[in-house]
Amino acid sequence: MAEAALASWSEGRTKETILAFVDQVTTKGSTFVPVADRIATFDNDGTLWVEQPMPPQFDFVFGHWAEEIKQDPSLAEKQPYKALIEKDPSFLQGVATQEPGTIKALLEAFGRSWKGSTPEEFESQVRGWLATAKQPKLGMRYAELVYKPMIELLDLLRANEFRIFVCSGGGRDFMRVFAEETWGIYKENVIGTAAEYSFIDGKIVRGEHPLGTLDVGPGKPEHIFAQTGRLPLFAGGNADVDIEMLSAAKFSVIVNHDDAEREFAYTSGADASFEKAAELGWTVVSMKDDWNTVF
Amino acid sequence: MAEAALASWSEGRTKETILAFVDQVTTKGSTFVPVADRIATFDNDGTLWVEQPMPPQFDFVFGHWAEEIKQDPSLAEKQPYKALIEKDPSFLQGVATQEPGTIKALLEAFGRSWKGSTPEEFESQVRGWLATAKQPKLGMRYAELVYKPMIELLDLLRANEFRIFVCSGGGRDFMRVFAEETWGIYKENVIGTAAEYSFIDGKIVRGEHPLGTLDVGPGKPEHIFAQTGRLPLFAGGNADVDIEMLSAAKFSVIVNHDDAEREFAYTSGADASFEKAAELGWTVVSMKDDWNTVF
Numbered sequence A, B: 001m002a003e004a005a006l007a008s009w010s011e012g013r014t015k016e017t018i019l020a021f022v023d024q025v026t027t028k029g030s031t032f033v034p035v036a037d038r039i040a041t042f043d044n045d046g047t048l049w050v051e052q053p054m055p056p057q058f059d060f061v062f063g064h065w066a067e068e069i070k071q072d073p074s075l076a077e078k079q080p081y082k083a084l085i086e087k088d089p090s091f092l093q094g095v096a097t098q099e100p101g102t103i104k105a106l107l108e109a110f111g112r113s114w115k116g117s118t119p120e121e122f123e124s125q126v127r128g129w130l131a132t133a134k135q136p137k138l139g140m141r142y143a144e145l146v147y148k149p150m151i152e153l154l155d156l157l158r159a160n161e162f163r164i165f166v167c168s169g170g171g172r173d174f175m176r177v178f179a180e181e182t183w184g185i186y187k188e189n190v191i192g193t194a195a196e197y198s199f200i201d202g203k204i205v206r207g208e209h210p211l212g213t214l215d216v217g218p219g220k221p222e223h224i225f226a227q228t229g230r231l232p233l234f235a236g237g238n239a240d241v242d243i244e245m246l247s248a249a250k251f252s253v254i255v256n257h258d259d260a261e262r263e264f265a266y267t268s269g270a271d272a273s274f275e276k277a278a279e280l281g282w283t284v285v286s287m288k289d290d291w292n293t294v295f
Helices: A013-026 A056-071 A073-077 A081-086 A089-096 A100-114 A119-132 A148-159 A172-183 A219-228 A240-248 A271-280 B013-026 B056-071 B073-077 B081-085 B089-096 B100-114 B119-132 B148-159 B172-183 B219-228 B240-248 B271-280
Strands: A039-042 A163-171 A190-193 A195-200 A203-210 A234-237 A251-256 A283-286 B039-042 B163-171 B190-193 B195-200 B203-210 B234-237 B251-256 B283-286
Touching: A013 A148, A013 A283, A039 A148, A039 A219, A056 A073, A056 A081, A056 A100, A056 A119, A073 A081, A081 A089, A089 A100, A100 A195, A100 A203, A119 A172, A119 A203, A148 A163, A148 A234, A163 A172, A163 A219, A172 A190, A190 A219, A195 B219, A203 B219, A219 A240, A219 B195, A219 B203, A234 A240, A240 A251, A240 A271, A251 A271, B013 B148, B013 B251, B013 B283, B039 B148, B039 B219, B056 B073, B056 B081, B056 B100, B056 B119, B073 B081, B081 B089, B089 B100, B100 B195, B100 B203, B119 B172, B119 B203, B148 B163, B148 B234, B163 B172, B163 B219, B172 B190, B190 B219, B219 B240, B234 B240, B240 B251, B240 B271, B251 B271
Parallel strands: A039 A163, A039 A234, A163 A190, A234 A251, A251 A283, B039 B163, B039 B234, B163 B190, B234 B251, B251 B283
Antiparallel strands: A195 A203, B195 B203
């Protein structure tokens, strides 16, 4: 193990527990895990980058929809466009709690906006947003708001022959645009909620409906199994929608956003997961105490 | 490139064409392809192993269904069980041509047989079959009927930093059982037709219906894009159900089964693909002339 492993992590019990687990599964003996089974899966929003005041993908999507409303003002009468115009916080709350009406309205709007588009068109839109949009409180571009300690954790696992997958409720194709440069993992290692695509006239073209379940809650282990044929050895998350993924893993870390000064302090959308963490012995990562650097 | 690359391939135009392509995309210059884009996808039945008199998975499935008919003789009245009892060759023909009624009957029977099972139960059944079943003409176990020249081709591509995926109309979970020992690729690099799974009480449990489209025809590039976020740089196939995948790739090889002595000689289910090969300049691999060793 490299001397500098987890350099942005403060010395203490959390760092020791993670290093000890990696050491156990890679050292010959009763706790050894063959390389083939070394799958690590990480949530994205709030686990690998900032998710306040809303997951960054919404900033991209809402910007796109604001342009659509300009083209077609009648959209402003219905959801989710109405919530966007009115800056209605209860709508985002409905996303966090997976309120069925909210999710349905969102999925219909996604279908409407990108139906018939090619991956190249979508990638170009996401790249345009990445290059310009800034997080309102921290004033930095979103790609700069990836947690340095988590990137070091990916590096540590990779150095120990783990295969890293990101598994987010967010859009698979959205994350795939920046996965290779941001996380050092190939597009095929990104798992997320995704649309159906068809191969028409030699091109991949986006359909209107999602493929399979949403990648939240039980959908996370379902998507992970579908993509990899395994459940994770190591998992990282930060919210209630990660509970099933973290429960399915042999070793789990959960990020506690308790650092109002350097990032944000909140527990909304994560209360049940911290109860579960105590019950099942997951390793709780305090941003304030366990990370000497955040970005 | 290793001296012994493609050792089981006879010297000649086919081998030279493959080696030249790999050389081109890995040598700095106008034809260079970045490592991230080096995706290679291969069909399985008839491309990586024997598919006559029927794809080996049918031998496994039909054995399973024969046991089910013993338990419940009323099954013998309906398809696909009836065709199995009557050894009806037109049924298998309907599979090859993707006849809708045949496919529907098959999918219902798959759903009925494995609904509610865990991946561990299914894997144990496939391993039992692999250890004992033999191909009727060649008298060898199916795992021994993988084409040695194709394994060498996978090795050549891997040595040149391609990531190898198998993409078959056959069952994803069936192939994942033996992928790692047979092809040297992880389970996550196997793409195929698959059932929906649910995460229930901490376990992955198989559902009744397929997830998305069947992995044949246009379904192949659709599944490849869903799994990897890319279309292939290199693809290998042997049949009409591979046409869209081979068309989507930058460089394609198609295996011609013209070796009645060492394997089989047939063109059924592949006529349109050889027309397309001539039209689009795919590299046709003659088993008889291009392979000095088959198994």
